[in-house]
């Protein structure tokens with residue numbers, strides 16, 4: 001039974017370049033097993049054979065393995081720290097900031113970064129790179145239309161300034177959309193750009209094995225300028241940040257030494 005999953009990992013890697021062995025096994029196996037059982041398959045072998053024959057099954061697999069939940073200003077207090085402490089600190093060192101939202105899902109996170117930065121500079125001067133492994137979420141991010149629940153933590157003035165209500169949905173205004181460049185990127189396989197002032201990578205490291213996390217911390221550290229900041233999710237504290245050339249600057253913010 002275990003070999004069934006190990007074989008599946010190898011075949012998926014060959015087919016898609018996605019390395020499931022870097023994701024926590026029990027959790028990933030549970031998610032994928034419940035999907036294939038629902039579809040009437042008996043094991044990972046049958047599931048993979050169906051993925052080979054039918055693109056929709058492959059898409060369902062991708063949809064299940066990438067957990068896409070996101071929202072604007074997720075964990076609002078942390079974004080206050082970003083605005084009140086971290087950004088002023090970064091701007092004291094350089095006027096233009098190079099910013100990356102890594103594993104950006106449907107776009108709420110990079111658009112939130114743009115809205116926070118707009119307190120300090122005109123939107124026309126803001127440039128954010130936003131990446132995700134999942135092309136479907138990138139398509140949705142580019143459209144920029146969200147249900148009300150995604151905006152629960154958005155401050156009222158920001159909501160009025162940067163969103164247009166369309167029926168039951170909220171559309172991010174074009175000036176905000178223009179600040180973000182979306183690209184497909186696999187954190188576990190693709191090269192990283194360098195010289196970032198700020199990297200925001202939240203609520204994805206939690207799904208990875210300890211080994212994969214360590215590699216990523218090193219790569220994020222190498223991608224930051226000295227004095228640059230890595231902002232992680234609210235369950236993703238880095239133990240021993242100094243091992244990666246980082247130090248804690250505030251809760252869930254790490255400074256590149």
Ligand SMILES: C[S@@+](CC[C@H](N)C(=O)[O-])C[C@H]1O[C@@H](n2cnc3c(N)ncnc32)[C@H](O)[C@@H]1O
Pocket residue numbers: 066067068069070071074102103104105106109131132133134137185186187188201202203204233
């Ligand atoms: C829970 S969402 C987090 C979204 C956003 N960062 C936030 O905190 O609200 C996790 C995202 O990680 C992406 N992801 C999973 N594995 C990835 C990988 N290897 N490389 C890049 N993105 C990945 C998924 O597609 C998903 O959109």
